[in-house]
Amino acid sequence: FDQLRATDPEIAGVVLGELDRLRGGLQLIASENLTSPAVLAALGSTLTNKYAEGYPGRRYYGGCAEVDRAEEIGIARAKELFGAEHANLQPHSGASANLAAYAALVQPGDTVLAMDLPHGGHLTHGSRVNFSGKWFHTVGYTVRRDTELIDYDEVRDLALAHRPKMIICGATAYPRLIDFARFREIADEVGAYLMVDAAHFIGLVAGKAVPSPVPHADVVCLTTHKVLRGPRGGMILCRESLAQRIDKAVFPFTQGGPLMHVVAAKAVALREAAQPEFRAYAERVVANARALAAGLDDEGMRPVSGGTDTHLALVDLREVGVTGADAEARCDAAGITLNKNAIPYDPQKPMVASGIRVGTPSVTTQGMREPEMRQVASLIARAVRTDPAAPGGADTLAGLAGEVAELVAAFPAYPR
Numbered sequence: 001f002d003q004l005r006a007t008d009p010e011i012a013g014v015v016l017g018e019l020d021r022l023r024g025g026l027q028l029i030a031s032e033n034l035t036s037p038a039v040l041a042a043l044g045s046t047l048t049n050k051y052a053e054g055y056p057g058r059r060y061y062g063g064c065a066e067v068d069r070a071e072e073i074g075i076a077r078a079k080e081l082f083g084a085e086h087a088n089l090q091p092h093s094g095a096s097a098n099l100a101a102y103a104a105l106v107q108p109g110d111t112v113l114a115m116d117l118p119h120g121g122h123l124t125h126g127s128r129v130n131f132s133g134k135w136f137h138t139v140g141y142t143v144r145r146d147t148e149l150i151d152y153d154e155v156r157d158l159a160l161a162h163r164p165k166m167i168i169c170g171a172t173a174y175p176r177l178i179d180f181a182r183f184r185e186i187a188d189e190v191g192a193y194l195m196v197d198a199a200h201f202i203g204l205v206a207g208k209a210v211p212s213p214v215p216h217a218d219v220v221c222l223t224t225h226k227v228l229r230g231p232r233g234g235m236i237l238c239r240e241s242l243a244q245r246i247d248k249a250v251f252p253f254t255q256g257g258p259l260m261h262v263v264a265a266k267a268v269a270l271r272e273a274a275q276p277e278f279r280a281y282a283e284r285v286v287a288n289a290r291a292l293a294a295g296l297d298d299e300g301m302r303p304v305s306g307g308t309d310t311h312l313a314l315v316d317l318r319e320v321g322v323t324g325a326d327a328e329a330r331c332d333a334a335g336i337t338l339n340k341n342a343i344p345y346d347p348q349k350p351m352v353a354s355g356i357r358v359g360t361p362s363v364t365t366q367g368m369r370e371p372e373m374r375q376v377a378s379l380i381a382r383a384v385r386t387d388p389a390a391p392g393g394a395d396t397l398a399g400l401a402g403e404v405a406e407l408v409a410a411f412p413a414y415p416r
């Protein structure tokens, strides 16, 4: 770091500023986590220099013996950890992994059945502003109004009516378990591929805190930087019969040279995720999310679907009378980082939204448990209800930021 400071004080300042932000506040973005020093070391290594187009043993460049080892080790660890027949560690991100899965399984113009974005789906599940919505005919399924759970009968009806080539399940803002076996049945009934986008919850699968989609899916796409606590990136698991198609769809179809420092860091994260401590961590992430959701419920902030089985809760703020955008800004002023989020059947525009999403991967990495989640719920509730424009509002938020700083000081991110 001293070298960075000497060469580029401006960027060194950004790095330090971000570290201060992480240390000084509550990190509740459900898709983020705090990577280990070992993962950071691999990311900041000379492997970033290496061009390695192709796959281990079949590269288009010389000098790949060392990076081949990193990728082979990573692939073996991924297969072992997830019980998968094949793993591809090269996708640069979750969206790149999804693009490759589309490329491998469907043709432009084909019909894809996936979860609607306002109900929890991801941009790559058919949004009109994304390749998935522009190049494919997407049919969206929703959650039920009464239970706010996936309506499997609707999924089946839509599948029978539209005969999709691929069905996607897995979401960005769905707090409940997904019945992968039921999706498999529906996919088989109409002869569709089943792609599970496990980006959000794959870390819970690694820690055995939730059921695995791997036995049910043709292809599982994931990100390595969420609960899994690895570097920013993507990965694909699949059956051996699809291995070649997936590999070719990643390289050369959608990507060029892999980021070998990231591939190595993914291997490190997979090793960490295979340790018994990671199992305990994954269980705590879920227990903490449940406690946080229950705490927010007690504060009059309703968790969508009544609670959570995973690492995240989606909270409906309509009863509180504060929009998601205002809640996000107020929490920000109190040192609490979270995001506004659409709730199912949301009357607001996405940039305003009626809800917030909270997740427990980072605070659990910091060592917080259920009692702290009760405190966090109270801090969020007080921040959300404080209008900064009202008399004394800004002071109240500053006071809450002080309480937040006191709480996180006992659970430091990246201890000094």
Ligand code: PLP
Pocket (backbone or CB within 6 Å): 031, 092, 093, 094, 095, 096, 098, 121, 122, 124, 170, 171, 172, 197, 198, 199, 200, 223, 233, 234
């Ligand atoms: N799929 C899902 C379900 C996601 O939630 C996300 C990101 O949050 C992605 C894919 C995309 O991942 P990335 O941001 O790495 O492209």
